[in-house]
Amino acid sequence: MMKFLSRHRHATQKVGFALITLIAFATVLPIIGTVIFILVQGGSAISWEFLTGFPRDGMRGGGILPAIVGTLYLTLGVAAFSVPLGIAAAIYLAEYAKDNRATRLIRLAIVNLAGIPSVVYGLFGLGLFVVFLRLGSSILAASLTLSIMTLPVIISATEEALRSVPQSFRTVSISLGATRWQTIRKVILKEALPGILTGVILGLERAAGETAPILFTGAAFFLPRLPHSPFDATMALPYHLFVISTQVPNMPIQIQYGTALVLLVFVLTMNVIATVIRSRARAKRQW
């Protein structure tokens, strides 16, 4: 008790707060530093040719168009698979599932999917999609692999958004004669949309930046053209950055920073859009 009320306790608080504040800034400043550093270093590499040209001279010159387009294709592919499946799974968990053993098992499975290392997804994608289903190393196989990895992010975010819609909305809709599905589709999904969108974009952001899952399922070292079909392999920004920063000798540093910049901008844009949607929805929410 004496210690609890000791005379120094206010001094201790001052020192403690200073320390914690220092720790918080030690965490945050490198993040800001990293982003600014890449923006500054990479900025000079960005030109029309860099963004719309093909790599030349063993990737030591030219542009990175195939990598940009590849990452776009992969992200769209992931969206096509994981968004409908993830939202449907979240609807089941939030609106239909009873609190029983099976539901707990589903939740455990989702938590596990979220924790599996990305390179293990790569192994799985190689085993199931590339070899067993004979899709080969392709955009399709890589998208499917990334989709399963993204699924837990989308399910968790969507479920949270659905659960935050007040119960009274459901009661009123059902009492007006709407069926359960009509209630979900016309009332609940509409109200939960900003939350769902935020989760979906954050999930896609993660998929767009991943390298390990596509290493053996669809990433190409170099392609002289754009992919023609979902069964073609593709270049991708994260894998390209890995390749030019570790596998190519005498790589001009400018191109490396430029590629990192494009990847960063791609990912940050999604991040900022998600953050803006969320904060605007929070400000507008009336319930």
Added chain:
Amino acid sequence: MEKSLHWREFIITQIIKLSGYSAIVFVALILLFLLNEGLPALGKADLSSLFGTRWYPIENYFGILPLVSGSLVVTFGAALIAVPLGIGTAVYIAEIAPRWVREILKPLVELLGGLPSVVLGFLGILVVSPYLRLFLNLPTGLTAFTGSLLLGGIAVPTIVSVAEDALDAVPRSYREGAWALGATQWQTIWRVTLPAAKSGVLTGVMLGIGRAIGETMTVMMVTGNAPVLAFKLGSLFAPARTMTATIAAEMGEVANGSAHYHVLFLIGIILFLISLLVNVLASSVIFRARRRAERILS
């Protein structure tokens, strides 16, 4: 019209139910394919080779111990960095920071979580490792510690967001009670709020460490990838090679069905089991804490 409505409702409900169970199906499929491709390794490579200390696949030395120890050393270093930073930042955001600072810091930490690991690895090669080499006077900047530093950055956002949620969930009345007894804000944080949020904070720490073990690209790019057994004190500052980096670096070059191929899947099984363990432990901590809270409140 009535009837078609019922049919549609029925079909849609079934589709939603099926989707609900998809997560279980995927976890089962992942396990199935890992076992199917990984277990043959036990027949194709000698057991004595598998538990040996030498990883040199070209000559059929498949000792996974150096890789396991490499993962452990890098992750241990990352935890040393990420746990204090993560918990400190969570406490700052949840308890100390004024509202406007919180509104800036939270998205920034989330942004760190969204940075592609390959970008961190890239900066690790170009910026972090040369400076480390200079400051610590090492023969190379590509060491386990370089990996730990960057992995710390990858684990921090997970720890912060889970721990901050846990701190936020502590009822305000707990704090008010402590203040009323004459405790300072600082004493309240350490003796009331943090202990009350203990299980959530612990969950965050475990999930963060789980992410660090599973990280691939960053460690592959900056740890130097030397498969040496690392149980000496200096191992943290020597090159190391993790399980994840080994799979990523070598899977592209092995022949399907060779012993090497199956051993890489076997390492995948080990990683799967580690993440399973971490996540089951983490979620059981949450469940136990929630049950206890319900008991206290009822």
